[in-house]
Amino acid sequence: MFKILQYSFYDLVRSRWSYVYFAFYLVLGFALLFLNSSVSKSVITLMNIIIVLTPMIGTIFGVMYFYSAREFTELLLAQPIKRSTIFLGQYLGVALSLTLSLVLGLGVPFMVYGVFQSSEIWNFGLLLISGSFLTFIFVAIASNIALKHENKIKGFGYAIFIWLFMAVIYDGLFLISLVVFNDYPLDKFSLIVTMLNPIDLSRILILLKLDISALLGYTGAVFQKFFGTNTGMFASIGVLLIWTGIPVYFINRISAKKDF
Amino acid sequence: MKQFFIVLVLTYGFLSEFSNAYANTIEVCETCKISTITEAIATANKGDTILINSGFYQEGEIIIDKPLVLLGINKPIIDGNSKAGILIASADSVVINGLIVQNIGVSYIQEYAAIHISNSKYFTIENNELREVFFGILVEKSHYGLINNNQVSSNAVNEVSSGNGIHMWHSSNIIITNNHLSQLRDGIYFEFVTDSHVANNISINNLRYGLHFMFSNNDSYYNNQFINNGAGVAVMFSKFIEMKRNRFYKNWGSASFGLLLKEINDAEIEDNIFEENTIGINIEGSTRINYKNNNFIRNGWAIKIRGGCYANIFDHNNFIDNSFDISYNSKMNDNSFDNNYWSDYTGYDLDKDGIGDVPYRPVKLFSYIVNQTPETIILLRSLFIDILNFSEKVSPVFTPDNLVDATPKMKKIQ
Structure with missing residues (x-):
């Protein structure tokens, strides 16, 4: 598996799109820090961007890679290599190279502007961690879609829809349901619904650091326990791990059955 | 405000001059002829100074009924054995300086305090350490006082069974500066208090409010810090309050x-x-x-x-x-x-x-x-x-x- 990972990783690292992605974050990081002049405000702005952008890039890039690497995959399948090894290797190659672009692209400008000396280091670290999680999750979802659908247009369509649903529509439905069922106790419900969407989950993970004073304004015992102690942090990271595990498991299952 | 300061400084200066020239000094220590504070107060005349040497004094309520200066040397400890209040002053021009007063009784009926000032003018409470108090400094119907550089702390668990650090009632022209108040119900509480000034205090980890005004007009508070209280400052039913250069931090x-x-x-x-x-x-x-x-x-x-x-x-x-x-x-x-x-x-x-x-x-x-x-x-x-x-x-x-x-x-x- 490591060999395959290495091949896809080097293949991607050499590709133009990785550089573009890396350069985008580099420019974004420098621009934000230059315009905002304070590291803490840049972290807040960056959070809004990362939460929306990393899943989108992850899905599109993931789908694109699995479609374009189809011939390479067929070649590999002719060799005496385990199927799961091939697909997991490819998946990890894509996810790792995207994560590397993200971490380096943002890490360099923030390091230049002295994030290590600032108290924002933990917030920034958390931001990178949740960005990486989102990349891994959405690349896995994208590869599921690409493996399932031979038709590229259909695959792209599904991938973009999934991103749009998770990033925007889901929150809209969530908000409507909260407003409609206003008369009922909703704190457990809202926590569970948040757990069911990785984008919301990583948003909460960052909010726990940035907006804890506002989150503690709500008078529910469940909220208080979740946000007031470390429970929230550990629970969120735990569920994000599960969220990464499930699509990866499905890659394995689909690839085992699929007929090329 | 300035005039008030001058009056206060003059009074204080006059008093200390007066006591140096005419008043006697009575010394209290465990091996002295007078070994209790109560006894010293009984023998003292108006305006005398009582020097309390370091030691442990457990005498229940100590009533100060004439103008006296109580001066602690090397922080003597006055203990209340968690039964009742301790120092109760009802005379003018009382000075309490340099004492450790600790273990005040908790009551649901009475307001037991480490230092209780009532119907007094020109009092000074300075450099004291009040520990495990119910109420720390309780001032009622008193005017022209100075409360400076005291440390008041307790271990309040809920609002019902705890008291306030500095509690003022029906008073005026009081200056409260440089005090440290922690783990109480309210750090400082004002009810019907006018023309008073609160400055440079630190109020931290209190259950309810760092500073609390009720029906108090024409007061001001400058340069204080209110950290991690139920609420930093509550100002209710009051007029003409000046709030300047304070810091309100992490009231969550x-x-x-x-x-x-x-x-x-x-x-x-x-x-x-x-x-x-x-x-x-x-x-x-x-x-x-x-x-x-x-x-x-x-x-x-x-x-x-x-x-x-x-x-x-x-x-x-x-x-x-x-x-x-x-x-x-x-x-x-x-x-x-x-x-x-x-x-x-x-x-x-x-x-x-x-x-x-x-x-x-x-x-x-x-x-x-x-x-x-x-x-x-x-x-x-x-x-x-x-x-x-x-x-x-x-x-x-x-x-x-x-x-x-x-x-x-x-x-x-x-």
Whole structure:
């Protein structure tokens, strides 16, 4: 598996799109820090961007890679290599190279502007961690879609829809349901619904650091326990791990059955 | 205020002069001829000084019924054995300096205090350490006093069975400076107190409020710090209060505020820093208050306006990285928000005069939604919410449409 990972990783690292992605974050990081002049405000702005952008890039890039690497995959399948090894290797190659672009692209400008000396280091670290999680999750979802659908247009369509649903529509439905069922106790419900969407989950993970004073304004015992102690942090990271595990498991299952 | 200071200094100077020239000094220690404070007070004449040497004194209630100076040498410990109050002074010109007073009894009927001053004028309480108190310093119907450099602490668990650090009732012209108050119910409590001044105190980890005004007019508090209390300062049913250069920090919780204003008029709130509170200032039924040059940094809500607030002026304040800048619960607005700096402002300044060309709307639609359905707070900073806020910004439907800062600053106000 490591060999395959290495091949896809080097293949991607050499590709133009990785550089573009890396350069985008580099420019974004420098621009934000230059315009905002304070590291803490840049972290807040960056959070809004990362939460929306990393899943989108992850899905599109993931789908694109699995479609374009189809011939390479067929070649590999002719060799005496385990199927799961091939697909997991490819998946990890894509996810790792995207994560590397993200971490380096943002890490360099923030390091230049002295994030290590600032108290924002933990917030920034958390931001990178949740960005990486989102990349891994959405690349896995994208590869599921690409493996399932031979038709590229259909695959792209599904991938973009999934991103749009998770990033925007889901929150809209969530908000409507909260407003409609206003008369009922909703704190457990809202926590569970948040757990069911990785984008919301990583948003909460960052909010726990940035907006804890506002989150503690709500008078529910469940909220208080979740946000007031470390429970929230550990629970969120735990569920994000599960969220990464499930699509990866499905890659394995689909690839085992699929007929090329 | 200045005149008052001069009067106080003169009185104090006169007193100490007087005691040096004519008064006797009585020494108390465990091996002296007079070994208890009670005995020393009984033998003392008006204006005498009682020197209390270091040691452990457990004498129950000690009643000071004539003008005396109680001076501790090397911090003598006066212990109440958790039964009742300890020092009770009902005479004028009492000075209590340099003592450790500890273990006050808890009562649900009586207000036991480490130092209880009643019907006294020109009293001075300085350099004392009050530990495990119920009430720390309780002052009633007294005037022209100085409470300086004391440390008051307790281990309050709930509001019912705990008392206040410095408790004032029906008093006037008191100066409270440089005290450290922790783990009490209220750090400092004012009820019917006028013309008094609170400065340079630190009030920390108190159950209810760091500083609490009830029915108290013409008071001021400067340069204090209020950290991690139920609420930093509560000002209720009071008029003409000046609040300047204070710091309100990390007052967190579902009913926690940096500053709680309820039914107050004609106050000045200037140069304060509100940092990381759940709600920076909570305003209810307050009129003609000027908010100037305050900094609101990373609060949940910088300002929450509940209703009945008229003719308030918010001018030259900095609103930096708050989750919500201003929250309103109605569509009516009679307050003005001008010349402030808002870190969320996204407008431009083409004529380069430092003032944004586009008005800023500090009330977001989402803050209205959170008022209606508190659980929605979990959607804070979601992309969908940003889209909603944007559409409301373009054409206000739910938020007061005349609530705008027409002249937002482009740069942070120094």
